[in-house]
Amino acid sequence: MIKIHDLTFTPFIDKSQIDSAISKMAEKIQKDYAGKTPVFLGVLNGAFPFVAALTQKISGNCEVEFTKLRSYAGTQTTQQVQELIGVNNLKGRDVIVLEDIVDTGHTLTKIINILENQEVSSYKIATLFYKPEAYHQNHSLDYIGIEIPNKFIVGFGLDYDGLGRNLPEVYQLIETQHD
Numbered sequence: 778m779i780k781i782h783d784l785t786f787t788p789f790i791d792k793s794q795i796d797s798a799i800s801k802m803a804e805k806i807q808k809d810y811a812g813k814t815p816v817f818l819g820v821l822n823g824a825f826p827f828v829a830a831l832t833q834k835i836s837g838n839c840e841v842e843f844t845k846l847r848s849y850a851g852t853q854t855t856q857q858v859q860e861l862i863g864v865n866n867l868k869g870r871d872v873i874v875l876e877d878i879v880d881t882g883h884t885l886t887k888i889i890n891i892l893e894n895q896e897v898s899s900y901k902i903a904t905l906f907y908k909p910e911a912y913h914q915n916h917s918l919d920y921i922g923i924e925i926p927n928k929f930i931v932g933f934g935l936d937y938d939g940l941g942r943n944l945p946e947v948y949q950l951i952e953t954q955h956d
């Protein structure tokens with residue numbers, strides 16, 4: 778168990794499970810984009826370890842860009858997605874969005890809106906973690922690493938109020954502590 782700020786978390790997904798999920802995603806992406814030079818678009822801050830781990834498993838040409846969006850405050854979505862760092866050189870490119878997690882899907886909806894405005898040639902969505910019970914949008918996800926229940930997690934890029942991103946494994950919130 779670990780404590781971050783006022784909350785306690787329990788070990789949930791270990792390093793080897795994360796690594797094997799990323800390897801499978803990279804293998805599929807590599808096949809789908811054979812002979813192309815896709816642009817991986819990482820969504821900061823949370824996606825930084827995922828972007829590093831996945832792109833290192835891709836052989837062949839690719840580019841890496843980042844955008845910075847924010848929707849979460851504490852353990853709750855604000856439903857307002859702010860674009861803190863934009864990206865504007867994607868016209869005509871094959872873009873693969875790299876998200877650490879798709880939860881409610883608000884952030885994803887914003888990204889898709891940005892990509893459609895930029896007239897990209899194609900886009901696909903890759904997310905390391907996915908909460909199907911929380912997701913209420915229509916866009917389909919193209920590459921999913923690990924499906925998880927609708928509980929707050931930290932680690933491997935994901936934070937609780939700024940802390941926990943550096944943890945190499947993923948921890949799940951123990952929910953009985955606020956009774």
Ligand SMILES: O=P(O)(O)OC[C@H]1O[C@H](OP(=O)(O)OP(=O)(O)O)[C@H](O)[C@@H]1O
Pocket residue numbers: 820821822823824846847848849850854876877878879880881882883884885936
């Ligand atoms: O599907 P949603 O409910 O929109 O949640 C997913 C988004 O929330 C988190 O980002 P956050 O806004 O916390 O910013 P961060 O990556 O800087 O922590 C996460 O990194 C995703 O981008």
Ligand code: HPA
Pocket residue numbers: 849878880928929930931935936937
């Ligand atoms: O479960 C989560 N943990 C951390 N950040 C998040 N952003 C969306 N869902 C989560």
